[in-house]
Amino acid sequence: MRYNEKELQALSRQPAELAAELGMRGPKKGSVLKRRLVKLVVNFLFYFRTDEAEPVGALLLERCRVTQEEPSGFSISFLEDPERKYHFACGSEAQCQEWMGALRRASYEFMRRSLIFYRNEIQKMTGKDPLEQFGISEEARFQLGGLKA
Amino acid sequence: MKLNERSLAFYATCDAPVDNAGFLYKKGGRHAAYHRRWFVLRGNMLFYFEDPASREPVGVIILEGCTVELVEAAEEFAFAVRFAGARARTYVLAAESQAAMEGWVKALSRASFDYLRLVVRELEQQLAAMRAGDCPPPPRRPRTLPPKENGCAVWSAEPPAASPAPNPAPSSAPSSAGASAAGSRPGPAPPPLPPRRRASAPNGPLCAGSFARLHELYGQEVRALRSQWLRSRAQP
Numbered sequence: 585m586r587y588n589e590k591e592l593q594a595l596s597r598q599p600a601e602l603a604a605e606l607g608m609r610g611p612k613k614g615s616v617l618k619r620r621l622v623k624l625v626v627n628f629l630f631y632f633r634t635d636e637a638e639p640v641g642a643l644l645l646e647r648c649r650v651t652q653e654e655p656s657g658f659s660i661s662f663l664e665d666p667e668r669k670y671h672f673a674c675g676s677e678a679q680c681q682e683w684m685g686a687l688r689r690a691s692y693e694f695m696r697r698s699l700i701f702y703r704n705e706i707q708k709m710t711g712k713d714p715l716e717q718f719g720i721s722e723e724a725r726f727q728l729g730g731l732k733a
Numbered sequence: 734m735k736l737n738e739r740s741l742a743f744y745a746t747c748d749a750p751v752d753n754a755g756f757l758y759k760k761g762g763r764h765a766a767y768h769r770r771w772f773v774l775r776g777n778m779l780f781y782f783e784d785p786a787s788r789e790p791v792g793v794i795i796l797e798g799c800t801v802e803l804v805e806a807a808e809e810f811a812f813a814v815r816f817a818g819a820r821a822r823t824y825v826l827a828a829e830s831q832a833a834m835e836g837w838v839k840a841l842s843r844a845s846f847d848y849l850r851l852v853v854r855e856l857e858q859q860l861a862a863m864r865a866g867d868c869p870p871p872p873r874r875p876r877t878l879p880p881k882e883n884g885c886a887v888w889s890a891e892p893p894a895a896s897p898a899p900n901p902a903p904s905s906a907p908s909s910a911g912a913s914a915a916g917s918r919p920g921p922a923p924p925p926l927p928p929r930r931r932a933s934a935p936n937g938p939l940c941a942g943s944f945a946r947l948h949e950l951y952g953q954e955v956r957a958l959r960s961q962w963l964r965s966r967a968q969p
Contacts, residue, residue: 585738585790585791586791586792587736587738587792588816590818590820590822591795591797591799591816591821591822592734594818594821595798598798626777626850627776627846639734642734642735644741646744646776647743662740664739692777692849695846695853698853699849702856706859706863710863718852723839724750725752
């Protein structure tokens with residue numbers, strides 16, 4: 585699949601929601617744990633060799649599942665193949681919980697559901713649609729049902 | 734750079750509702766021909782397929798950080814997805830009708846995760862403020878002096894009578910009285926203030942770093958609308 589790699593590289597240089605040096609192990613059988621600089625930017629998780637400016641790779645975090653892996657680690661897998669896991673080892677349980685929380689909230693789809701939730705709550709309390717002030721109340725992406733493909 | 738392309742392909746073709754879909758012509762490169770492709774916008778990803786029945790996208794345009802503009806092109810209903818930076822690619826696309834083009838420009842302009850996050854944060858704060866109860870009414874001022882945006886009074890507290898500058902007409906307008914009294918720069922009264930932001934919003938959308946982004950986002954819309962208006966004026 586073609587993609588605009590330059591823009592993805594530029595994105596990897598943007599300020600991160602969360603960044604840390606973690607142990608990382610790929611999903612392939614026999615892969616070993618390596619130290620990586622892991623950086624969460626919008627709905628992408630970038631991972632760098634600790635001394636390099638360009639990422640080794642990126643994971644788009646849509647339709648993913650974040651699972652705790654003992655001890656003080658977690659894994660990311662994707663809905664279409666739940667057994668294929670990217671493993672991460674954290675320095676502490678607290679760091680692990682912090683990352684798991686951030687990754688679960690990092691998808692566009694999660695953000696969208698939050699917006700719809702807040703919109704409904706505010707509308708219930710005030711009787712007014714809070715998206716009107718932004719001029720986006722009719723946007724398909726913020727409706728409960730959404731557009732059909 | 735490695736990318737979880739298989740997961741990307743599943744995200745492209747999953748059952749969930751899409752944010753926009755339709756045929757667009759995509760220019761291959763600067764001097765290349767247009768190819769008709771089936772485009773699907775989901776979140777901040779713009780996928781393109783050979784046709785609606787394809788099981789895997791030909792490619793994807795990651796939309797974070799882009800601006801969307803109308804363009805002058807040989808093709809009708811053309812618009813561009815532009816990225817900043819040296820050697821950045823500009824994607825020139827063309828819709829099949831005016832309405833489709835406008836729909837795509839609107840949808841793509843608001844597709845970034847960044848934009849969505851700003852809106853969510855704003856609503857989050859609104860809801861939190863509502864749940865915390867009503868804001869106390871602003872304290873009554875002895876004189877109706879317009880405050881500066883940061884809450885400090887613009888004008889000094891000296892009464893007009895103490896002012897060395899002559900003030901021929903007894904002015905009831907606070908700004909002119911204030912201007913003479915404070916000896917501040919003469920000039921027109923300050924423009925009306927925008928709606929007050931809640932003070933308890935340290936991470937609100939208008940905090941230092943995000944204001945630039947908010948400005949840029951609204952600027953995109955303004956630029957797109959302006960181009961559109963100029964084009965419509967140019968037509969007889």
